[in-house]
Structure formats: C-alpha cells, structure tokens
Amino acid sequence: MSTPTSPLLEPAAPSAPAILDRCRELVRPALVEAIGELHPWTGEMAAFALGWRDTTGVPASDASEGKGVRQALAVLGAEAAGADGEAATAGAVAVELIHTFSLLHDDVMDGDGTRRRRETVWKAYGTGPAVLAGDALFALAMQTLAEACPTRPAALPRLCATLTELVRGQTEDLLFESRPWTGPNAVRPDEYRAMAERKTGALLGCAGALGALLGGAPPATVTALDQAGRHLGVAFQAIDDLLSLQGDPTRTGKPVHSDLQNGKKTYPVLSALAKGDHTSQELAQLLNSPTPLDHAALTQAATLIEETGGTTATRTEATHHLTAAHTHLHTTPLTPQATRDLTTLTTHLHHRTT
Amino acid sequence: MSTPTSPLLEPAAPSAPAILDRCRELVRPALVEAIGELHPWTGEMAAFALGWRDTTGVPASDASEGKGVRQALAVLGAEAAGADGEAATAGAVAVELIHTFSLLHDDVMDGDGTRRRRETVWKAYGTGPAVLAGDALFALAMQTLAEACPTRPAALPRLCATLTELVRGQTEDLLFESRPWTGPNAVRPDEYRAMAERKTGALLGCAGALGALLGGAPPATVTALDQAGRHLGVAFQAIDDLLSLQGDPTRTGKPVHSDLQNGKKTYPVLSALAKGDHTSQELAQLLNSPTPLDHAALTQAATLIEETGGTTATRTEATHHLTAAHTHLHTTPLTPQATRDLTTLTTHLHHRTT
Numbered sequence: 001m002s003t004p005t006s007p008l009l010e011p012a013a014p015s016a017p018a019i020l021d022r023c024r025e026l027v028r029p030a031l032v033e034a035i036g037e038l039h040p041w042t043g044e045m046a047a048f049a050l051g052w053r054d055t056t057g058v059p060a061s062d063a064s065e066g067k068g069v070r071q072a073l074a075v076l077g078a079e080a081a082g083a084d085g086e087a088a089t090a091g092a093v094a095v096e097l098i099h100t101f102s103l104l105h106d107d108v109m110d111g112d113g114t115r116r117r118r119e120t121v122w123k124a125y126g127t128g129p130a131v132l133a134g135d136a137l138f139a140l141a142m143q144t145l146a147e148a149c150p151t152r153p154a155a156l157p158r159l160c161a162t163l164t165e166l167v168r169g170q171t172e173d174l175l176f177e178s179r180p181w182t183g184p185n186a187v188r189p190d191e192y193r194a195m196a197e198r199k200t201g202a203l204l205g206c207a208g209a210l211g212a213l214l215g216g217a218p219p220a221t222v223t224a225l226d227q228a229g230r231h232l233g234v235a236f237q238a239i240d241d242l243l244s245l246q247g248d249p250t251r252t253g254k255p256v257h258s259d260l261q262n263g264k265k266t267y268p269v270l271s272a273l274a275k276g277d278h279t280s281q282e283l284a285q286l287l288n289s290p291t292p293l294d295h296a297a298l299t300q301a302a303t304l305i306e307e308t309g310g311t312t313a314t315r316t317e318a319t320h321h322l323t324a325a326h327t328h329l330h331t332t333p334l335t336p337q338a339t340r341d342l343t344t345l346t347t348h349l350h351h352r353t354t
Numbered sequence: 355m356s357t358p359t360s361p362l363l364e365p366a367a368p369s370a371p372a373i374l375d376r377c378r379e380l381v382r383p384a385l386v387e388a389i390g391e392l393h394p395w396t397g398e399m400a401a402f403a404l405g406w407r408d409t410t411g412v413p414a415s416d417a418s419e420g421k422g423v424r425q426a427l428a429v430l431g432a433e434a435a436g437a438d439g440e441a442a443t444a445g446a447v448a449v450e451l452i453h454t455f456s457l458l459h460d461d462v463m464d465g466d467g468t469r470r471r472r473e474t475v476w477k478a479y480g481t482g483p484a485v486l487a488g489d490a491l492f493a494l495a496m497q498t499l500a501e502a503c504p505t506r507p508a509a510l511p512r513l514c515a516t517l518t519e520l521v522r523g524q525t526e527d528l529l530f531e532s533r534p535w536t537g538p539n540a541v542r543p544d545e546y547r548a549m550a551e552r553k554t555g556a557l558l559g560c561a562g563a564l565g566a567l568l569g570g571a572p573p574a575t576v577t578a579l580d581q582a583g584r585h586l587g588v589a590f591q592a593i594d595d596l597l598s599l600q601g602d603p604t605r606t607g608k609p610v611h612s613d614l615q616n617g618k619k620t621y622p623v624l625s626a627l628a629k630g631d632h633t634s635q636e637l638a639q640l641l642n643s644p645t646p647l648d649h650a651a652l653t654q655a656a657t658l659i660e661e662t663g664g665t666t667a668t669r670t671e672a673t674h675h676l677t678a679a680h681t682h683l684h685t686t687p688l689t690p691q692a693t694r695d696l697t698t699l700t701t702h703l704h705h706r707t708t
Binding site: 039041042105108109110111127128129131132134135136138139140142143145146147150153156157160161163164166167168170171172174175 | 393395396459462463464465481482483485486488489490492493494496497499500501504507510511514515517518520521522524525526528529
C-alpha cells in the first residue's frame, strides 16, 4: 500500500517570477564577474544597459532590468538534462550578453531613444560609444563561452550560428520598414514569421540548447529545446507587437504606436491587412497616406486593426506557437521539474497581454 | 662532387606585392563565397567595404582594395608549418572579415568620412546600416571559422580572444583622444604601445597563429607567429601614425593632419612631447591651445614634431618592433620559404614611408 503524500511535504510549483528570480540569482555572480572583465568605460555602459546602474553609477531600480528569460532558459535547459543548473552558467551569461549587445545596436539602428522607461545607451552616451559597448559585449559573450567549456566543443559554434541568424533577422526587420503595406511587394506573413524566428527565436532556442549541451544532454534534447525556444520566440515577438500597439508606455517602456509610426511590419497590422474586408481596406488607405500619421490617425489605425480581427489573429498566432513549443517539451524525455518550470515560464510570457 | 645549381633553375625570391597577390588569389574564392552567404543588403555593403564594388554595384578600381596583409599572414603561417597555404583558408577569410568589421565600426566611432580615397560605409549607406554590416561581418567571420575547422578546436577560441583584445584596443584609442597632451594624465608611451598591440597587433598575430594552427603546427610555432604579428602590429601602427602626419592624402586615403586635429595620441606626437626640450614645449603650448587648430597651426605642429625628433623616434620604434618580429621568425623552426616570404612582407610594410 503506498503512503499518501502529505500536502505539507509536496512543494508548491514555483511561479514564473519565482523561476526567473531563482535563475537570475544563480547566474548573477558569473555575469557580474564577466562584466568586471570589460574595460571600465564599456563596463559602465554595459551595467547601464543591463539596468544595474544609472549614468552616474548609482544602482538603478529593479524595474530597469530585463526579465532574464534567456538566462533562465539556459539554466532550465541544463536541469532538463538532469544536470545541475550551474552547469549552464557560461551559456546563460553568453546569451544574456548577446541579447544586451543586440538591444544596444538595434536601438542605434532604429533610432529608439527609450527602452525600459530609460534612455537607451546611444541616447545617454552617444552613438559611437554605444556601438563600441555592443562590440565589447558580443566579444565578451564569445570569450566567456570559449573559456568556460573546452570540453563541450559544440557550444561555441552553436552561439556563432545563432549570431549569424540574429543579425540576418535584424536585417530583414529593418528592410521590412521600407516595404509597402500593400501590393505585390508587401511583407507576407511567412516572411514575418521567418524574420521573427531569426531575430527573436534563434537566441531563445540557443539559450535552452546551450544549457542542455553544457548539461551533457543527448542531441535529441538539445534539438527539442532549440525548437521550443524558436517557437517561443515567434510567440514572444507577436505578443511584443501587440503590446506595442495597444500597450500603455509604462508597461512597454516605449512610446505608444511608435512601431506603426516607423512603418514596422508587425503581425497585428499584417494580419489585419491580409483580411481584405472593408475595414481592412480602410486601414490600408490610412497607412498608405503620403503624409506622416498624426496621433489621431495612429489611434484610428489601432482601432481598425482591432475591428478587423488583427488583435485576435495575433493572439491565435502566439497561442499556436506556444502550443508547438510545449509539444516539443512534452514529447522529449526531460526531467519532470524542468518540464514543469519551462511550461510555467513560457505560459507566463504568453499571458503578458491579458 | 655536387652539381652547381643553374641560375636559370633558381626561382627569384618573390617581392612583397607578389606575395600579397599570390595569397589574395588563393583566399579570394573562399572570401567571395563567404560574402555570398550574407543577406544581399549587408553583402552589398561588405563588397563596398572590401573595395570590390561601388555603391551602385559596379566593380571598383583595385586601388580601393586593402593590401590583404592579414590573409597573407594566415597563408604564410600554414606554409611556415610545412602545410599547404590552402589549409589556412578559413582562418584567412575570418581575419580579413574581422579586419573589415573593425574598420566599419571604427569609422562610425571616429566619424571618419573617407577611407582609401572613397566614402566610408556609414557615409555612403548611413550609420545604422554600417553598424549592421559590421555586425554581419563579425558573425560571418566566427561562423566561417566554426564551420571550417571542427578538427581544430583551438582556432575559434583564439579568434574570440583576439576580438576581445581588438575591442579593448579601440576603447583605449578612443579614450586617449580626450586625455590631455601634457601633465600627469597625459598618455604614456607604454600605454600607447599596449593600445597599438591590442588594436593592431592582436589581429596580425592571430592571422599568422591561426594559419599555423590550421596547418597543424606545434604550439611553439603558433606562439612565435603570434608574437611576430604583435610586434609587426606595433610597428605598423607607428608607421601609420607617421603617414597620417606627413602623408599626402592620395597615399593615406584620409585628410592630412586629421589625427592631430582629432586629438589622436599618435606615437610621433607623444615622443616629441616626451623630449621636453624647447621645441617640445613650443609644440605642447600649440597643442594645448583652447581654440581648434587651423591649417597653419596644424602644419606648424607637424614641423615642430619633425624638428624635435618625433619622426625619427617613430621610425626607431617601428624598426625596433620589426626586428623583434624577425627575431621570433628566425629563432623558431619554420620552413625556409615561409620565413623568407614573411621577412620580405614585414620589411616591405615597414618601408612604406621611405
């Protein structure tokens, strides 16, 4: 006869913020150590970009820090393979550094002056220094992974391949801005998905895969975590698009409707335009206006996107990719605790808009 | 009795331009193939940066192309180890791409609008695209090396370490500009040397070392080529400083005295100021002037640097490092042909000012 488990002894499943906190605390010492290896000047800009310090070196509020999703995926990747989360540390540091590098350079390219309710690095320190700090961060990412894992020769080439994809995704995203909203040259939804997978999914996939690799996982586990991260990335990008469209700036940290204003081809707009109904045509006419859209026009565009089902379609798209991510996690033999935490975390990210 | 060798059968030692041409031809197909893997937009900017095309896609004149010193060092590094030069191809491509990346981003940071008598990439395509093209080039460099040499696991970590050094050197060079010409905060010659070794020497050293590594050389050979390249880099930087000071813009490809005007701490100026004699003090007074230096003042500064021995001291410094480079080449067992070619090439680079 089996003894029933006492509810008092059964640990409660941790919440997503608790998972993020645990992983952040685990990785933090190594991340601090890595940043400490930078030249003091690029180190100062890196600490500002990571939300640790303001421009005068004073510790910043927690609200300036990123969620740390990538480091968490790396830690959970190692745990999914049955290893200690610490096995993933170098990989977790590397993906957080690559993420920070890409934000720094993307803000220069996009001309975005605000991120997480603060000035962006180029706005606070100048364009040249921001480019330099980004370069220092990616070099540090590579160096950290190269030094930490000579016994895992597949780790560094995987990060290199991810970097190539990430830059290509950013290239496509930038070029999409100058493409028309309608007509034969308009951005197709499949092009958007491929861009989102490269720009956002590749690094999320790499995070879990690197963690698994460093934890000694077999190739099938590494692939499953990579695939799950890629789908999560597409879902993540779609939700981000939605937040930027609807969002109040205090949550998104950037001006409302800035994506629409910049001609960014986001999923809600693309799917609204693809509908082809009367509202959709009205939206197309508005967006194709030769004069820049003022506040009233931007608000009207957002309403039309909502009316023609762009918002719903985006939620459906995100849910589809979240489900695909979960399928990868549940059809691969991973440790039950890591599967549970990965599911909790990815579901939480998906529900940011609700 | 030995048969005397017929002078007709003895091949003449190739000149430095012939060595550079041979190595360029050997590496070119792989470099073209690598650039072909880029997104067409970043690929276009890369071809422009490499001097292959103008902004309209028309093939550019040969004068726009770099010397290709780094790819040559990689090829000669493999040959020095007794391997075929082709063994070094992936390493040669990687170092040329890293060099091109660093020029692209450095021009953004320095605000330089001219390089090799043409517009720089940011001037021709915009700052954001130039940052992106640089990012694409370093990712491609890493990727090329990662894919090509799974059997040489030491190659990629070496390139990562070099990248870290290179970015640190650029950081120091930028910060030197805002340091004073004189007083306790002035840049010391040993600080300059350390910066030049990181900014220029590390990649030249890495080129030869990577070639040797890929050619299967023992660690001592790899180290010797790395050390030789580092000394060559310091010599190279000193000569570059001199060319920029004296040079006619048609040879240097950048405006005369632009370094002086930007407050760049170059070796001729630092050594002239270190002299401490009357002329040196006059130079210090001129450079410390609170108003920006006009053409007449810049010309006078150049004359004072010459008079107080700054030019001679720079040549002496360059010769010292060239000799040190040669010592490394001649005290290590390398193939005689590669030793000869490396000596010819490095000596040629040193004589650019005469």
